[in-house]
Amino acid sequence: MTNFALPDKEEYLGWKVPMVEIFETVEGEGTAAGYPTVFVRVFHCNLRCHWCDTPYSYAPAKPEFEAEIGEIIDRINEFDSRYICFTGGEPLIHGRKSAALLKAMADIPRIEDIHIETNGGIDLEPFQALRQSDQAVGSKARFVMDYKLTGSGERNRMIHSNFPLLESRDEVKFVIAGDEDFSEAKEVVESEHKKGHVLFSPVWESMPPKKLVEKVLEHKLSQVKVSLQLHKIIWHPDQRGV
Numbered sequence: 001m002t003n004f005a006l007p008d009k010e011e012y013l014g015w016k017v018p019m020v021e022i023f024e025t026v027e028g029e030g031t032a033a034g035y036p037t038v039f040v041r042v043f044h045c046n047l048r049c050h051w052c053d054t055p056y057s058y059a060p061a062k063p064e065f066e067a068e069i070g071e072i073i074d075r076i077n078e079f080d081s082r083y084i085c086f087t088g089g090e091p092l093i094h095g096r097k098s099a100a101l102l103k104a105m106a107d108i109p110r111i112e113d114i115h116i117e118t119n120g121g122i123d124l125e126p127f128q129a130l131r132q133s134d135q136a137v138g139s140k141a142r143f144v145m146d147y148k149l150t151g152s153g154e155r156n157r158m159i160h161s162n163f164p165l166l167e168s169r170d171e172v173k174f175v176i177a178g179d180e181d182f183s184e185a186k187e188v189v190e191s192e193h194k195k196g197h198v199l200f201s202p203v204w205e206s207m208p209p210k211k212l213v214e215k216v217l218e219h220k221l222s223q224v225k226v227s228l229q230l231h232k233i234i235w236h237p238d239q240r241g242v
Helices: 069-076 096-106 125-133 135-140 160-165 179-192 209-218 230-234
Strands: 016-026 036-042 065-068 083-087 113-118 141-147 171-176 197-202 224-226
Touching: 016 069, 016 096, 036 069, 036 096, 065 069, 069 096, 083 096, 096 113, 096 125, 096 135, 125 135, 125 141, 125 160, 135 141, 171 179, 179 197, 179 209, 197 209, 209 224
Parallel strands: 036 083, 083 113, 113 141, 141 171, 171 197, 197 224
Antiparallel strands: 016 036, 016 065
């Protein structure tokens, strides 16, 4: 299993990462929903999903700022939350820099949980190797792998070899834009899923939450958790930093 060889901590804390924002709020979805969480949003993404709600996190937009990993850690330490959402864009797109930032966040003593919002089109193998080789990363880091369906326009970019790497604490999320997406998600769960929580999340404009719940019950998907985005209920859907 390929791993990222990281240099001494003093060196990688000086590596710079293009960033979008760092802020504290409550987690809006998934198994950590409702917990106070520091969001660490990096810039750049390898996909262009039709329904993306963070288009400011990739080109043609530009990074809001660039920061050394040490500076990012200092900013995280201004907050009290024990949870971190490592997100983007695509948080793992920067390879060794992403791994170094993940390691640095895991080394913060008070942090208990780092959920990595990855898009399913990034090879998780080297990051899984880091979880297995580093005690802090291994005890705190979880993948939340967002498998893209036809409604996203990016289904052909998914890396199916990521599924066997998922552990029971990880999550695999399917954003459901319509009936076709629902059928695809059901097929993928039946054929590919081995471990991890299964989340179905609706694209509100085209899949009303009530309809998604009805379909989950109709198809007897007892292993599926319907996950709504709390921040879109609490605040305006377009509001940032919440």
